[in-house]
Amino acid sequence: MKFVIEILYPEFNNLFGDRGNAEYLKARIEKFGREVEIKETNLFSEPNFVNGKTDILLIGPCTEKAQIIELSELKKYSDALKKRIENGGVTLATGNAFELFGEYIENPKGEKTECLGFFPYFAKQFSRLRYNDCAVGDFNGMKIAGFKNLLSHSYGENPYPFLEMKKGIGMNKDTKSEGVHKNNFFATYHTGPILPLNPDFAEYLIKLCDKDFDGCELTFEKTAYGMRIKELLK
Amino acid sequence: MGKLRFLISIIIGKLVCAIGKPFGKSTNLPGIIMLKICPDALSRFKMPPKTVCVTGTNGKTGTSNLLTHIIRSSGKTVINNSKGSNMATGLVSALVTDSTVSGKIKSDVAVLEVDERSSQFIYTRFTPDIILCTNLFRDSIMRNGHSEFIFDKINDYLSDKTTLVLNGNDGISGLLGENVCKRVFFSVDRTERSTENCNDTVCDLIACPKCHKILSFEYYHYNHIGKPVCKECGFSLPESSFTATDVDFENGKFRVTGINGENMTLPFPRGNFFNVFNITGAVAVCRLLDIDEKVIEESTQDLSSKTGRFDDSDFGGIEIVSMLSKNQNPISCSQSLKFLNSDSEEKDVVLLITDSNDSVHGHEDISWLYDTDFSPLKDDSVKTVYIGGTRCFDTAACLEIKGIDPSKLKLFTDYSELADELVKNSCDGRKAVIYFELYATRVVKMIKEKMSARGGK
Numbered sequence: 035m036k037f038v039i040e041i042l043y044p045e046f047n048n049l050f051g052d053r054g055n056a057e058y059l060k061a062r063i064e065k066f067g068r069e070v071e072i073k074e075t076n077l078f079s080e081p082n083f084v085n086g087k088t089d090i091l092l093i094g095p096c097t098e099k100a101q102i103i104e105l106s107e108l109k110k111y112s113d114a115l116k117k118r119i120e121n122g123g124v125t126l127a128t129g130n131a132f133e134l135f136g137e138y139i140e141n142p143k144g145e146k147t148e149c150l151g152f153f154p155y156f157a158k159q160f161s162r163l164r165y166n167d168c169a170v171g172d173f174n175g176m177k178i179a180g181f182k183n184l185l186s187h188s189y190g191e192n193p194y195p196f197l198e199m200k201k202g203i204g205m206n207k208d209t210k211s212e213g214v215h216k217n218n219f220f221a222t223y224h225t226g227p228i229l230p231l232n233p234d235f236a237e238y239l240i241k242l243c244d245k246d247f248d249g250c251e252l253t254f255e256k257t258a259y260g261m262r263i264k265e266l267l268k
Numbered sequence: 269m270g271k272l273r274f275l276i277s278i279i280i281g282k283l284v285c286a287i288g289k290p291f292g293k294s295t296n297l298p299g300i301i302m303l304k305i306c307p308d309a310l311s312r313f314k315m316p317p318k319t320v321c322v323t324g325t326n327g328k329t330g331t332s333n334l335l336t337h338i339i340r341s342s343g344k345t346v347i348n349n350s351k352g353s354n355m356a357t358g359l360v361s362a363l364v365t366d367s368t369v370s371g372k373i374k375s376d377v378a379v380l381e382v383d384e385r386s387s388q389f390i391y392t393r394f395t396p397d398i399i400l401c402t403n404l405f406r407d408s409i410m411r412n413g414h415s416e417f418i419f420d421k422i423n424d425y426l427s428d429k430t431t432l433v434l435n436g437n438d439g440i441s442g443l444l445g446e447n448v449c450k451r452v453f454f455s456v457d458r459t460e461r462s463t464e465n466c467n468d469t470v471c472d473l474i475a476c477p478k479c480h481k482i483l484s485f486e487y488y489h490y491n492h493i494g495k496p497v498c499k500e501c502g503f504s505l506p507e508s509s510f511t512a513t514d515v516d517f518e519n520g521k522f523r524v525t526g527i528n529g530e531n532m533t534l535p536f537p538r539g540n541f542f543n544v545f546n547i548t549g550a551v552a553v554c555r556l557l558d559i560d561e562k563v564i565e566e567s568t569q570d571l572s573s574k575t576g577r578f579d580d581s582d583f584g585g586i587e588i589v590s591m592l593s594k595n596q597n598p599i600s601c602s603q604s605l606k607f608l609n610s611d612s613e614e615k616d617v618v619l620l621i622t623d624s625n626d627s628v629h630g631h632e633d634i635s636w637l638y639d640t641d642f643s644p645l646k647d648d649s650v651k652t653v654y655i656g657g658t659r660c661f662d663t664a665a666c667l668e669i670k671g672i673d674p675s676k677l678k679l680f681t682d683y684s685e686l687a688d689e690l691v692k693n694s695c696d697g698r699k700a701v702i703y704f705e706l707y708a709t710r711v712v713k714m715i716k717e718k719m720s721a722r723g724g725k
Contacts, residue, residue, distance in 0.1 A: 051638030226635030258661035
């Protein structure tokens with residue numbers, strides 16, 4: 035049976051290299067011998083996961099304006115998303131997509147946009163300078179490296195953190211706790227091609243969908259990963 | 269008090285220019301010092317009768333140099349910041365060289381290249397008569413975030429007294445100054461190379477900026493540059509006042525027509541289609557400045573030699589083509605890689621595209637590699653791809669994911685080893701094409717020196 039990777043709203047959610055995540059998963063799963071289908075769901079269309087089979091759902095970062103537009107659509111599928119998380123559907127939300135699952139996003143004027151409300155944190159946007167970071171976090175002993183490029187931080191309670199940061203900040207400057215991990219739902223402020231940057235984590239996600247998957251690494255990404263972790267934790 | 273500070277800053281600025289010049293410190297340092305003494309110096313200069321700013325993601329430098337060249341050919345004097353930075357400090361440094369002690373700019377026209385992110389510190393200090401925005405694309409994520417972020421940074425500081433000259437093929441920058449400024453559009457008509465679909469790895473405008481549904485295009489030139497027309501809500505960009513037509517790729521020439529009956533035939537350097545946009549934008553500005561068509565036509569005849577970013581020479585019997593490829597800029601890098609498919613001759617490719625100075629700049633965000641179209645490297649004419657730099661494994665991983673045969677790739681964290689290996693394996697008759705980011709210029713020089721020393725094999 036085909037392995038289905040769904041990318042939500044790729045017309046907005048591909049700010050910088052985010053497509054690399056689906057491309058990398060596809061390359062490894064195909065090397066393993068399974069056929070892969072990448073389904074792209076555009077805004078105003080019903081996502082595949084609502085009524086179909088999506089093995090891995092990817093939600094990437096978007097601009098601050100697009101975030102508001104997306105939220106109004108995504109709320110229509112709030113129940114289906116919630117059910118997917120409860121049922122262990124593998125989902126990875128990166129960059130500011132992390133914020134969609136919190137309580138609200140507050141813009142620099144103080145205006146609030148209500149989010150999906152699955153988790154109790156909330157985001158506050160700052161006005162001009164963006165926050166950049168090359169960071170490393172720990173997930174059950176696995177080091178995860180990533181890049182951040184944000185116009186916001188998140189605050190409040192976070193009962194299901196994904197990473198404990200070893201280098202760089204958590205969801206805001208006063209915490210080392212970053213992202214969300216509940217069942218097989220992962221959300222992180224890290225942006226871009228997080229999966230080729232972290233081949234072990236990519237493998238972990240694929241194994242959640244197909245326990246027979248046996249690695250099938252490509253040639254260079256593991257060395258790049260090792261060098262990055264070593265360099266950043268130096 | 270402010271006036272006195274300004275006068276003191278000018279005198280010191282002029283002194284720093286004079287002293288710094290032999291040491292190559294006259295293009296930015298005077299501005300840094302002047303703005304420390306007089307933070308509002310930029311608003312205190314008495315600007316010339318016409319001030320043109322050139323901004324946008326790609327093509328700023330080429331377009332402002334071209335504008336300067338044409339305007340000077342018309343007999344007017346021009347001050348520009350071509351030698352210095354395109355931020356406030358660079359502008360101040362340039363202006364002080366052309367100012368009287370009281371701060372009056374002597375030239376007839378100022379042509380100033382402006383960094384998109386510096387708009388706030390420039391357009392609030394003086395009001396340009398014209399701002400030409402070449403285009404807006406995704407660019408270095410660490411500096412620019414995303415194109416909408418940069419759009420706001422420009423749009424929020426525009427004055428209704430400025431005329432905007434905008435790219436009528438760009439549905440992003442084409443919305444600047446809507447309902448605020450007088451806007452003049454230039455565009456490039458469908459060419460023989462236009463496509464029905466976007467064939468590039470990234471397109472920064474997939475959804476309609478008005479209704480957010482998927483946007484249709486009558487044609488694409490490259491990435492999101494083309495003719496967007498929304499079938500859902502009817503959105504399109506206004507009609508262009510200056511249009512490039514009859515683009516002849518083989519002979520490198522095209523025609524520009526204008527709404528006031530302009531009709532000029534102009535050349536563009538071989539293989540560089542971007543220049544058609546840059547030249548057409550420059551023509552639009554020149555016509556707004558009342559520069560005669562004949563002057564424009566005559567002064568643009570010898571453009572091909574005016575680009576320093578491309579070199580094709582023989583070193584020790586080996587042809588080396590070197591092309592500057594802006595680090596962190598996937599659009600620029602993708603477009604220059606297309607050059608590889610312009611012939612079927614065997615070649616080796618050297619990629620020095622990741623930051624060669626990251627020990628100083630910090631760990632590079634390599635996300636942009638995944639937005640870059642490396643497919644030209646798949647071509648059979650490309651024999652070996654040499655990848656240099658600290659992030660060579662990242663680049664190689666990305667290439668493999670994108671379907672490039674990993675056995676073609678040779679990786680070197682040490683540039684000197686890369687150069688030695690390239691020289692050792694170079695074959696007569698096979699050229700080397702080097703893509704390098706700005707800081708890797710020294711590596712290109714080293715490769716060329718080693719290749720020259722090799723002598724004919």
